[in-house]
Structures are given as structure tokens and as C-alpha cells.
Amino acid sequence: MIIGTAGHIDHGKTALVRALTGIDGDRLKEEKARGITIDLGFAYLPVPDGPTLGFVDVPGHERFVHTMVAGAGGIDFALLVVAADDGIMPQTREHLAIIDLLGIRHGLVALTKADLATPDRLRAVPAEITAALDGTSLAGADILPVSAHTGQGIDALRARLAATARTLTGERAAAEASAFRLSVDRAFTLSGVGVVVTGTVLSGRVRVGDGVTVSPSGLPARVRSLHAQNRVAEEGRAGDRCALNLAGPDITKGALHRGDMVLAPALHAPTDRIDASLRLLPREAGAKPLGQWFPVRLHHAAAEVGARVVLLADEALAGGEATQVQLVLERPIAAAVGDRYVIRDVSAQHTLGGGRFLDLRPPPRRRRTAERVAQRAALALAEPAAALAALLAVPPYAVDLAAFVRDHALPADRAETLASDLDLVVLEQGDSRTALSADHWAAFLAQLTERLTAYHAENPDLQGMGREKLRLSVLPRLPAPLFAVAVQRAVAQGLVALDGAFIRLSGHTVRLAPEDEAAWAALAPLLGGEVRFRPPRVRDIATDTGRAETEVRRILKLASRMGWADQVAHDHFFLRDTVREMVALAVDVAVQAPDGTFVAASFRDRMDNGRKVAIQILDFFDRHGITLRRGDLRRINPHRLDLFGPPMVL
Template structure:
């Protein structure tokens, strides 16, 4: 039998009986703080175990109803699977009822029950008025389909029917995924004497076990799980949908606060620039101007930031599907698809909420192109999202690609498999990149080589180290080396003596100066063993001096000349002729004097020539004698 875990959120106006209803359902009083007892109000979210059946195990989150504790309310309902919207029969819909209702709507809660408490205090006529009040509140929303239950938590009237209703609703509800990486936003941190630091929260996704190594973000604080509890019971593991308390070792406890997140390492990233789709209600007055300060809530975090629009300079209430961006003052952890709430800091009121499109947004230009880009990100399939991310980032490991796309394991793997099969993406050395990126980089690189060859026709090509450095700006170094190998295999490029060039390219005199450069070489050959310096010969043909070094290098590289000394070169044909002439006129060894007599040339040229023969392996010098090899 597989046990399924869910979290039920209790929301509504202050004094409407949420805590009493929680106790009636679960038997647990969630107001545990001294101040809560004294003031008879809920200040911090309270949690109670509420096992429905052997297969369905739930927890109830009782959130504060007072307007001063909206932040705690949002933290409490983050991560719930079903909501009980509580309305007192003797008061009906109140201001915090409406605000909680709006917040729940923005968070995308689509399963729940509207519970009318204190129903023993009203008559049938009042009951009809409450029902009308509820109908007006929920009209044209997902809440309009929620069942309505009238209960009394003191006499327990209607409580059993409510329990059955909750069980029926959860029977077909989808559970959170326990597969893949672990994530738990922290809503409470405390110290247990003799045990150390404990963090508590609702497990959003994944599973954790005692002994696991995790991190707390922001801060990349490394911790180890010493012990786990679910509703004060020791357990070996905690799964998505469960309330869990984790005893931690390691890390810097003083830096942690509500809003930090306990995570599997190397999977999630922190961010302060988030692309979002925003919807607003009519529960606030005035307009929100471009880059106005806002409070951004997601998970259990509350961070100040600025709201950035790309198609308007101010936001009016009751706007739907605004594609925009929030730029935060501090980094947080979030992923694609996470729900959020935005509130105005002064006057404090809820503006709206929606869904995270891209947790790693960029700086965009104002205009319709950006709106279309964000809309495409929002509506795109997993395959399109993977492609977009790779086209934006260049090349990514599987871990980083998962971080940036934010898909569940199964969706991610299916998208990758399909894209690989369609050759829309490629993988080299553990890095993924888009086929379009490959085409663009390859085209840019070929154009760069063509331009280099046109401007430097005498050079073999671009040094390979320089080529790798250039391509590193486009892709990861491991991908670059793999691509170069592929391009060599497919004869797109070649590498000669660590110089990268187009496969069909051969260094040669530039057409414009070809005749004059040939004449320099011819003159060099005519001068045999006693040539003028090459630069003088080059200038005598009125050739551009900036081409000289390339010309000199080309003659040497293509074995048309050898260096005697400084700028003096000997044509290869003159060198070969002199070598054969000397060999024919000497025995196994010879002196400088014998070489001079055989070649009939001055010592100025003879000594460099003999040293050149040594360098090229024709002879070996032994004191004053040279021996033929």
C-alpha cells in the first residue's frame, strides 16, 4: 500500500474559528505560543497531523487571520494541496476573508472547501444570507465549485461530514513528486537542548533521509541531516507533502531565517532577477508605477524588490497576464512554475500574484519583442524551453540545464530524449548545446577563418590556442575541443603545426603582389651563396613593408628558403646545391678551410652556411672539423 501525503491550509478572517476547527478535526491545539494563548489569536502558522485513512496522510496548517500577519499567512499556505476557507456564520465575508481568498487564488489553489463555522449561532434566514455572500465572493473563480459546509467546532456539528468531504477530494488529488531533488522552504528555526539546530517546513518535492548531505540557500551552507521527525514522531525519511522537522549538523545557523531553503546540492540556483506572469485583483487602490518597490513572496521568503514592465509604465488593478519581471534586493531560491504573491509595502496591500516563468531572467529592452519572448517562455513546451535555455546560455551540463529549466525529472528527460532524436540539440563531453548554436558558431568560425586567410594569405592559419580561446566565449572549453575534433573529422577545418585553417586553404602569395614576391625569390636564387638581406630585396620591389614578416615566414615555412643570419636568407635551391657541391669535394670530414676552397665564398657567408648544415642535420661539428652524417 502506498501512502499519499498532503497538506491542508486553513485560511480566513481573524476570530472566525480556524484554530478551533483545526482542533475539532485533528484534536490538536495549534496555538502554542504564550502570546497566542494570552491574546487568543494565531500569530505564527500552526501545524497539526490529520491522518484521514491508511492511504491518505495529511497535515493541517492553521495560518494567522490578522491583517498584521499576512506574511506569516502566505508562508503558511505556500505548499498546500487543499484549502479550507473559513467564514464565521455570524459575521460572513470580512476584509481578511477577501484578502486570503485573493492570495489563495493567485497561488493557484484549485481544490478546497468553504467552511462556515459557528453555524449553531444562526437561523435559516441568516444561513441563506451567508450563502449569498459566499456566492458573490467566489463568482467566476475556481472557488465557485468548492463545496460549502456549515459546521460548529464546539458541538462538533457537521465535522464528520467535513472530514468525509476532505477525504473524497483528496482521493483523486495528485500528490507532490517524491522523485528527484529535495526542496523544503524553511518556516521555523529553533534549538533543542542537547540536540542542536532544527529547521521545520513543508517538503515541496523529493525525499530526505537521515545522514543525507544537503545545502541551505541562499549561502550555499553545507549541512548533514542528523535526525528527522514528522509531527514529533521520529522517522527514517520525509517525503513531498509532509511536514518535517530536521535536526542539522554543520553550517552557519546564525545566518538562517524563514525564507531560506533546504535543498539537494548542485540542483537549484539562487536568483534576484525573475521573469513572471502577473495577474492583479481589484482589492487595492491607485496605480503601480514602473520600477515601484514591492514585496515579493514565494515559498516562505519575503524579499523587497522592484517591479519592471516591458509594455507599460504603470499597472492598474484588475489586469490579467502581465508579462514582466521582478528584480530583488536579495537572492532567493525559486524555480519555473512556482507561485508567488506581490504586495505593496506602503500602504500594505496585496497587488497580485502568478507564476514564475524563468527564475534566471535577463535585462530586456522595453517593447513588444520582449513581451513575445516572455510569452513564448511561458507557453512553450518543455522541448521549447530547453532549446531556449541552451540558445541563451550556449552550453550546459545536465545539472545546470535542469536548474535553469526547472522541470520535473520525467518531463526533463523526455524533452532531452526527443530533442536528441530530432538532432535539435547535441551533447559533447557531458555538455548539451542547441543545433542552432552549433550552426551559428560554426558559421561564425568559418567566416572568421575565411577573413583571416584573405587578410593573411601567407600565414598557415590561426594558432589553435587562440582559436580555442575565441570559441570559449561561445561554448564551454570541453565542448570547444570536441567541436574542433568533429570539424577536423568532417574536413571542415584542418590543423597544421598547431595552426587552424580551412581544409582547402594553402598559404600563397597574395594575388595583388604575387608577381613582385616571385621576383624577390628569383633574385634570391640568382644570388646563390651570397645574397643581400631579404628586407632590402623586398623593398626594392616596392612591396608593402607590413607584409614582410609574413613573407619571410612563408618562405621558411614552405621550405623555399633557410635563414643564414639576421635578415639574410638563402634560397633552398642554393642551399641544396651548395650542400651537394661540398659533399662531392670532401671526404667523410672537412675543415672550414676545405669548405671555403670547395665553395669559393667569403667567410661572412660560409660560417653561417656551415652552422645551418649543422642545424639541419647534415653535419656534426667536432672541434675544428665537421663530419658528414
């Protein structure tokens, strides 16, 4: 259990930790000379037959409140220190507000310097403290009189902390089941050891030999050794104070900073834009409301970064109000949905408020639409499974499951558990795994077949409906690449069939009139064989066969509708099998190219074709999205390789 001290300067926080543990939390020479804590101090207390208690001794001076926030980000238990002779002071209230904003629910009050107070004072101060705690996360917390000088109450406080640590094991089990994250508050080099970072394990477990990533920089590292709760260990777990000895090609003391996050590689996805809940603290009379794009200092775990508050409502915020906002950061940070944060003013004089992160990938525009409001309401649910279920019930009814699991700092295997527990349909596309509820997937398939049924009734002589037209007419409206995956799933289920750029019901067939079928049977051989890559033009076919050019063009267009041929240019029709073959040749040319891009000449040479016809074919591919062109270079779009036949692998 990590215990964080909090309270006004000179109220005896460091002396109390020393009395409890025998360890002096003031580690800096300047701290000892001035008699105040400037940076975070750490001490440990082994408990017989129980866990080791870790103490984070934080500064009380108002100039160092930002350091206090860094220390409070990973604590389980708040030890609010109030001197009996002074009582509640300004920094006591600010530290208490930060504890409340960070959602720390476990704690008690140590009434220090009890030996210096009169009996009347010892009776009066607890009432003052109780009033200050009212309405906060520490409301109703016990108040224990202690004296670090005489030892009064120290044994009782120590026993109380040990007993509480044993009761918190259940809460820590949930955090241990998440993916690994450690908030870095110090980085240094030890002779003969190398680079070491210290911090609190926010979630998950880490073992010696594990590969990790330093975020937001993205530096890969390996854990060479570790200390947990000031002891050599093979494993560190959620709630432990850990020191990690990191090794890696780019791991140096200068490359690591307070505020970094050492985490499981799959979690590395820093963000500089976050939707969040926000509760403002009551403000002084006459203080300006918090308006649009208000500048603040954002504190998250051990990170501190400049940010702007984007209001998601029209009215400026007065003190004591709660709302949802978008935070636009000056630089990216590593975070997770559900993390707590605090904002202070840019002068570092006042704590303004805080809340929870809701969405790490919000849109920069259309923030206030009904759709976004519904999405934020879903993401505000604390339980991931409930949040995912609620998110799938609102537009766009589809969620990137891999990103959801990552942003909630869940282990990768939780994706399968969530999909199973919620009976989700998962569409896989590269590294992305998009989930839909079973109901919305069924609705998607029903609309798909309904639209195609109506289209076939209105157009019995056409082989199917254009992909993009069908995509835009079906809900949920999926992005084009994902729609292609969904259609492939529908094909596998036997509901629909692909016919070039068209989609049809699997049972739909189109037949030409007998005379048109006979005409096509006569014309088709002219487009195949050795001349298939450079078939004769429409006018040449008309001349060779003695048919009218308009008649030849009509028959070829009918064949194109049937999916037997494709009109590559105004005067050039190719057999469908030939088009499929040319796509394969273009893929092979791209594969052979060092960077995957190729010019028209390479394609022309591979087909042994004329430049003009090769350009016509490539333009046809461009129009259908098979190739993506930039200047004279083209590359293959792997998402469209199923357009003229079974999917190809690039």
C-alpha cells in the same frame, strides 16, 4: 496532503482544526491568551489506509497576513473558513485572493458556526460565498456547514479531506520527481537533538544522511534525522510537513531563518533579480497605478523581502491588469522557475497581486528587446521540455542546459533526458553544458563551411580565416569560449582544421611559389635548433645570408601565413613548433606558481633567455589571449591553449 486554513479572524479556523485533529494549533502563550492565531500552527491527522493529513493554521488578522502568505506557499488544499453568522469579511477576500494568486486549485469552504445561524442565514450565506469564489481558482468549490462546538459536519469534512488526499497522489508524483527543496518556516534548538528546521517539502525527496545546502546563505549541512507529518521517518517527500535535524560546522539556530530554503546542493544559486508574470488585483477607486520601480514587499514560500517592480512596458499598471515585470530584490532568495509569489504594499496593508517566476537570471539592461520578449514567452511555458524547446528556437539559439535544469529545480539527470528527448547537441565547457537544437547546430556547421569556402576562394594564398572574424560572421553567434568548443567539435567531424590563430577547411591547402618554398627551406634552419628561443633578428638573417632585408621579411611573413612560423615582434619570427613549446613552458611556470600567476622573470629564467625577448614573447601571448596580464603578473587562459596546436591541459 498539506491543508491550509484561510479566512477572517475569529471565524473558527483553529477550533475547526482542533475538532478535526484533536490538536490545538495555537502553540504560543500569547495566542492562547488573546484567542487569535499570530504565527503558523500545525496539526496532523492520520488517515486509515491513506496518507497523513497535515494542517497549517494561518492567522486571519490583517496584521498577520504576511504570516498567512508564508503558510500558504506550500499547501495542496485550501480550507477556506467562513463563519455563518458573519459571512464574507475583508480578510476572507484577501486570503481568497492570495489563494488564487498562488494557484491553489483544490479546496472547499467550511461554513463554520453553523449551530449559531438561523436556517434563513444558512441558506443566504452560501450564495454570498459562491459569488466571492467566482473567477478565482476555487470557483465552484463545495460549501460544507460545520460546527466545531456541536460536531455538526465534522465527520463528513474529515472524510472528504481524506478522499481528496488519495486523489492527489498523481500530482505529487511529478513534484517528487524534482530535486529536493524545503521552505523553512521555523528554526529552533532541541536539547539533546540540536538544530531543527521545519517546513513544507516543495519538491523532491530527502533522506536521513543526505547532504543539503541552506540557501541563500550557502551553508552546507547533513540531515541527521527527520520527522515527516509528525512521525519519525527515514524519508520526507514533496507535500510533507517535515522537521529536519541538521548538522554542520556552521549550522546554528542563529544562522537559520524563516524564508531560507534547504535544498539539494546542486540547486544553490540564489538570485536578487527575477523576471516574472504579474497579475494585479482590482484596486480601490482613486488608487495610484503601479509605476516604474514601485516598492513592494515580495512573499515567496516563507521568505519576505523588499523589492522594486520594473515594468517591461511603458504604461503604469492599473488594478486588474496582467503583464510581465522584472523584480529587483533587496537581498537574494532561493527560488525556482515556476514558483508562485505575492506582492503587498510596503505598509503591509494591502495585497497588490502576484504571479509566477519566469527567469532567475535576467539581464539588468535591454529588458524590452524583441529577443528578450521572445525568451520570456518561451520561459512562460509551464512544462520544462516545452520551455526549453521554445527557448532554443529564439536568439541566441543556445541554452546553458545545466543552469536550465538547476533553475527549474530538476534533478541533474534530467539534463540527459531533455537532451535525448529533444535531440539536442550539447557542447561541454567546464561545468557548463550548452545545448543547441539539431537544426541550429546543422545551420552553424553549414555557415561555418560556407564562410570558409568563400574566404578561401577570395584568399587562396592564405592558410585560413581569423577565429574572431569567423565567429562574428556565423549564426548562432556563440561566446568566444563556446565557439572554441564548437570548432573543436567541427574539427573532430573532419569539417575544418585549426592552424594557429586561423581556421580553414580541412581540405584546404596553400602552396608557395617554388622559389619562395626554396627560400623558406634555406631560412627555416636559422630559426631552429639551440637558438630557437632567441632566433636572429630579420636584419641579422639578411646579413648572414646575403639576402635583402625586405626579401627576408617577405618570406618570413609568407611562412607566417602558412602557419609555419609566427611573427612574435616586428623583427622576430619564431617557428610554429617553437611557439607551441614556449606555450607549454609558460603553462608549466604557471602550474609551479602557488597562485597560478607568474612574472616575466620566472618565464625568462625557465627559457634561459634575455629579458627583452622574453617580454616580447609574453606580449605576443597577451595579444593572442593565451596569457591574461594584470600589472606585472600574468596567468594562463585555459580557453586559448589550443591556439597553436592541440589543446593543452592546465
